[in-house]
Every structure is written in structure tokens, then in C-alpha cells.
Amino acid sequence: MDVSLRPNAPIDIWNPDWNDPFDPTVEAGDEFAELVAAVRAVQEAFTRSRPDPAAAAGIAGTLRSVAQRLEELEVGEDDQIAGHRWDLAGRGQALAPPLHIDAVTETTARGRVTVGRFHAGRYAMNGGVTPLIFDEIMARLANDSGRPWARTAYLNVNFRAPAPLDVELRVEAEYLRQDGRKRFMRGTMYHGDVLVADADGLWVELKPEQTLNISEGGDV
Numbered sequence: 001m002d003v004s005l006r007p008n009a010p011i012d013i014w015n016p017d018w019n020d021p022f023d024p025t026v027e028a029g030d031e032f033a034e035l036v037a038a039v040r041a042v043q044e045a046f047t048r049s050r051p052d053p054a055a056a057a058g059i060a061g062t063l064r065s066v067a068q069r070l071e072e073l074e075v076g077e078d079d080q081i082a083g084h085r086w087d088l089a090g091r092g093q094a095l096a097p098p099l100h101i102d103a104v105t106e107t108t109a110r111g112r113v114t115v116g117r118f119h120a121g122r123y124a125m126n127g128g129v130t131p132l133i134f135d136e137i138m139a140r141l142a143n144d145s146g147r148p149w150a151r152t153a154y155l156n157v158n159f160r161a162p163a164p165l166d167v168e169l170r171v172e173a174e175y176l177r178q179d180g181r182k183r184f185m186r187g188t189m190y191h192g193d194v195l196v197a198d199a200d201g202l203w204v205e206l207k208p209e210q211t212l213n214i215s216e217g218g219d220v
Ligand SMILES: CCCCCCCCCCCC(=O)SCCNC(=O)CCNC(=O)[C@H](O)C(C)(C)COP(=O)(O)OP(=O)(O)OC[C@H]1O[C@@H](n2cnc3c(N)ncnc32)[C@H](O)[C@@H]1OP(=O)(O)O
Pocket: 135, 136, 137, 139, 140, 141, 143, 149, 150, 151, 152, 153, 154, 180, 181, 182, 202, 204, 205, 206, 207, 212, 220
């Protein structure tokens, strides 16, 4: 399947036909989506398992060969697909929680996410995962509507209640205000009516001499 990898591609709104990482069926013919779903399935199944030593050794060997096969297909970061598929949950980045962005306006964004044990701390979402989800949706909003690129300067997260696993959580972002290059954002995460976390964040617009690709020697 041919896919758009442009970093500034229009935001894709969730389409029920797209792959859900918790749904083993993926869009027919979308081989990369199938691969991401498979990687996520490995992560979740590994986390939930307790293999005996022989099984662990066998599975490790199998995964080493998979890694070797993928290493043969390595490309530069701008050309990789993971993280660049805007239509997939978590942009096809298998570490990222599978956040579906449902809607983005100039000042708001909303999405939903369900995490399993791979993203768990103890019986609830890991405290490092919550900021990942906020950064994803708040950065998406901060950089939407044709605004020049901005980077996260700070992200302060309040954990209000344990975020349960295996159930859908609602995530929202709000563009509070702009002050020169500074964009102030707020995020909230709900399980039903329960606020499980909220966040305040600042995104700072890059100066012309700054670049997203810091390996190109931009002034960052
Ligand atoms: C992913 C989903 C898809 C969505 C699309 C996502 C793609 C976006 C790009 C990738 C985003 C990331 O990966 S972000 C990854 C995590 N973030 C980073 O790595 C950022 C690292 N930090 C930096 O690069 C820099 O510190 C910047 C760009 C954030 C700011 O540096 P700068 O440009 O030199 O800013 P500077 O002139 O000093 O400050 C400008 C104004 O901001 C204020 N300011 C700056 N930093 C702070 C701060 N931490 N706390 C308070 N205020 C601050 C200053 O006081 C000043 O206010 P005043 O005096 O004007 O009032």
C-alpha cells in the first residue's frame, strides 16, 4: 500500500475502517498496518506471558531473526514509516500508546485510547505513559491549522485517579492562548465521568534557524 509520509500531511480523522491495534483484523491490503498490529500484539502478549526457559530461548531466537530481517530494510528517519502514518493509532509507532485522534479543530482536539498491560504500571496505566498520550494529542493540536512547527518546552501532568487498563479513555486537548512564539495548551483524560489526569503544556514555535531535524545542524 502506498502511504503518505509527509510530516505536515493533513490531520486524518479516525475512520472506523482503520486498524485498531486491539482488533486483529486490519484493513485489507494495508500491509504496514498489519505489521504494526503484529508488533503491538507481540508486545502485549510478551508482557502478559510467563514462558519457561526453553520457551523463552526459542522465542528470543525467533524475534532475533525478525529483527535481523527488519535491519536489512533500514532507512533514514525521514523515510521510515513508523511514526509517520497519520491515519493509524499512535501514528504507527509501536511504542506510542494507540491513540486514535477523532477530531481536530483550530482550538481543540479529541481522541480515545485503550492500553493493555504493555503500557501498565501495576494494574493501571504507567505514569510515564500518560504524558506520552498528552504530548501526542497536545503537540498535534499545537502544530495543526497550518501553524509553524513548535516543540514541547514543558508538559506538567497531574495524576488525579488511576487510569484503568483495557477500557477506553477519552483524551482532549485545548489551545488556551498564544503569546508570541509561545502556545499554551491544556489536556484532560477521562474514564467515563472520572478525570484521571490533566496537563498543562507549553509549545514554542521554532525560529527560522531552528529545524526539526537536529542532526542537520539546526540551532536548537
Ligand atoms: C507528535 C504528534 C504529532 C504532531 C506534530 C509533532 C511534530 C513536532 C515536532 C516534534 C516535537 C518534539 O519532538 S518535542 C520533543 C521534546 N521537546 C524538545 O526536545 C524541546 C527541547 N527544547 C528546545 O528545543 C528549546 O528549548 C525550545 C525550542 C523549546 C525553546 O528554545 P528557544 O527557541 O531558544 O526559546 P527561547 O527563545 O529561549 O524562549 C522563547 C520563549 O519561551 C519561553 N520558554 C522556553 N522554554 C520554556 C520552558 N521550559 N518553560 C517556560 N518558558 C519557556 C521563554 O521564556 C521565552 O519566553 P518570552 O521571553 O518570549 O516570554
